[in-house]
Amino acid sequence: MKTSKFNLLERSKQDAHISLLYNTLHDHQILFDDPELDPEQLFSKINQGKALTAKEAEVIPDLKELGIIINDEFDEEDLFKQWYFDKIRDQTDSIQVTILPAMGCNLACHYCFENEVRENGLMKPEVTEQIIGYLKNRLQQTQAKKLSLHFFGGEPLIHPEPIKRISQELWEFCQKHGVEMSSGMITNGVFLTPDFVDFMTPYGFKWVKITFDGDREEHDKKRVWHNGKGTFDTIYNNLAAVHGKIKIAIGGNFDENNYSSMFSLIDRLKHSPFADDITLARFKPIMSIDSKTAAQDDGKDSNSLCESCSFEEGQIDKIRALEEKTRVAGLPVEERPEMGPCEYHARQSFTIGPDGSIYNCPAFVGLHNLAAGHVKDEQYNEIGEAQLDFQKWDDDCDSCAYLPNCVGGCRYNSVNKTGSLKIKSCDISYLKKATEVFMQRKIEEFIGKGTINNNHDEEIQLPTYGGMAVGDSLSHY
Numbered sequence: 001m002k003t004s005k006f007n008l009l010e011r012s013k014q015d016a017h018i019s020l021l022y023n024t025l026h027d028h029q030i031l032f033d034d035p036e037l038d039p040e041q042l043f044s045k046i047n048q049g050k051a052l053t054a055k056e057a058e059v060i061p062d063l064k065e066l067g068i069i070i071n072d073e074f075d076e077e078d079l080f081k082q083w084y085f086d087k088i089r090d091q092t093d094s095i096q097v098t099i100l101p102a103m104g105c106n107l108a109c110h111y112c113f114e115n116e117v118r119e120n121g122l123m124k125p126e127v128t129e130q131i132i133g134y135l136k137n138r139l140q141q142t143q144a145k146k147l148s149l150h151f152f153g154g155e156p157l158i159h160p161e162p163i164k165r166i167s168q169e170l171w172e173f174c175q176k177h178g179v180e181m182s183s184g185m186i187t188n189g190v191f192l193t194p195d196f197v198d199f200m201t202p203y204g205f206k207w208v209k210i211t212f213d214g215d216r217e218e219h220d221k222k223r224v225w226h227n228g229k230g231t232f233d234t235i236y237n238n239l240a241a242v243h244g245k246i247k248i249a250i251g252g253n254f255d256e257n258n259y260s261s262m263f264s265l266i267d268r269l270k271h272s273p274f275a276d277d278i279t280l281a282r283f284k285p286i287m288s289i290d291s292k293t294a295a296q297d298d299g300k301d302s303n304s305l306c307e308s309c310s311f312e313e314g315q316i317d318k319i320r321a322l323e324e325k326t327r328v329a330g331l332p333v334e335e336r337p338e339m340g341p342c343e344y345h346a347r348q349s350f351t352i353g354p355d356g357s358i359y360n361c362p363a364f365v366g367l368h369n370l371a372a373g374h375v376k377d378e379q380y381n382e383i384g385e386a387q388l389d390f391q392k393w394d395d396d397c398d399s400c401a402y403l404p405n406c407v408g409g410c411r412y413n414s415v416n417k418t419g420s421l422k423i424k425s426c427d428i429s430y431l432k433k434a435t436e437v438f439m440q441r442k443i444e445e446f447i448g449k450g451t452i453n454n455n456h457d458e459e460i461q462l463p464t465y466g467g468m469a470v471g472d473s474l475s476h477y
């Protein structure tokens with residue numbers, strides 16, 4: 001027998017007798033806190049064929065059952081591929097769609113990733129109808145039991161008509177066909193009104209995600225109207241006005257200038273009238289893009305809409321400090337790093353631009369050479385099929401424990417850095433650090449020293465494929 005190549009072991013920084021094992025393929029987490037059962041020693045003995053103690057031998061059947069220990073002849077690569085193709089790429093249980101009714105925006109934030117691809121295009125009524133027809137067809141073809149819609153832009157609320165129409169029509173269809181439908185919106189919040197929320201609520205509208213760029217002073221330097229005036233108070237007051245009507249996910253974009261301001265933002269949110277509505281708070285750095293795409297060739301900073309992005313390793317400590325502050329403030333925060341496989345990999349997760357073009361990745365919107373198809377057509381084009389078909393990882397990835405969480409990395413980064421979708425984008429140092437932080441936090445939680453406050457609502461499904469595998473199980477030895 002041998003140990004799974006997808007095992008990661010982390011020893012507690014507080015108590016050397018405690019270790020957490022995390023299997024990235026099966027998503028199993030196992031806590032070892034018996035001083036007579038050290039997993040590192042156990043695994044080393046197994047891989048060297050050495051004799052086990054009675055205690056060690058006792059746990060072998062359970063560890064085999066969980067895929068942590070496997071027989072010598074067992075091919076984990078086959079299992080990984082089966083999981084990737086069946087459970088991720090070709091799954092048909094649920095459909096997750098990001099819809100952009102507009103590329104334009106009412107604000108002029110200088111780092112916005114869409115500044116260079118913005119076409120000011122508003123979705124036309126005929127495209128709205130094509131989208132409705134296309135999604136009904138997909139639901140019928142796949143027999144999916146779940147539909148999640150995410151509205152985004154540009155700023156979706158500069159053009160709410162398609163959002164309303166699509167939601168109404170699909171809600172009715174889903175009700176009739178026993179499909180569970182929910183939706184949410186990523187918006188800058190300046191046009192968010194109780195009337196809009198009241199209109200949408202009967203059609204499964206559950207959440208909005210609003211991003212702040214720091215507390216009032218710093219936010220107002222970055223997130224501005226076209227005349228340069230800040231938007232903090234407008235957004236804050238709009239959130240107060242929809243209090244009790246909708247769940248709110250908070251995003252925080254930071255760079256060197258506004259980082260410290262995020263801490264006072266958290267305090268302000270804690271005491272806000274809508275604090276009880278906040279079901280998730282997530283902070284991320286504004287990223288610098290070294291772009292090789294035709295549409296983004298000036299190396300500007302960027303803020304991707306994707307929630308699966310990896311960051312530079314050094315930024316994890318900063319994110320962690322903000323998460324800790326959020327936890328202490330009693331606001332819900334993500335427990336685990338957002339890892340893939342992202343929505344690029346799943347045929348039933350896709351993005352529709354204002355002109356009806358379909359993309360496998362939301363960050364591709366507006367890059368017409370990367371469009372996978374159009375809602376007026378039933379089939380994807382050759383580009384779309386090829387994007388789903390090619391293997392995203394290479395030979396070096398075969399022995400990497402992070403493969404199920406990474407699958408060769410972000411394709412948007414690949415195309416930006418190398419000009420080719422087919423070259424992997426390896427962020428292993430980020431994955432290592434992020435996973436270590438997650439595992440240490442889990443250990444703290446298990447031994448009762450942590451302050452995890454992970455009560456965010458599962459109904460909030462931000463646009464990432466995230467999560468994975470066979471199940472999130474916890475065993476304890």
Ligand code: SF4
Binds near residue numbers: 400424
């Ligand atoms: S791209 Fe890097 S981190 Fe991802 S699976 Fe391959 S080697 Fe591992």
Ligand code: SF4
Binds near residue numbers: 307
């Ligand atoms: S390819 Fe990159 S940007 Fe696109 S969905 Fe995946 S992680 Fe996000």
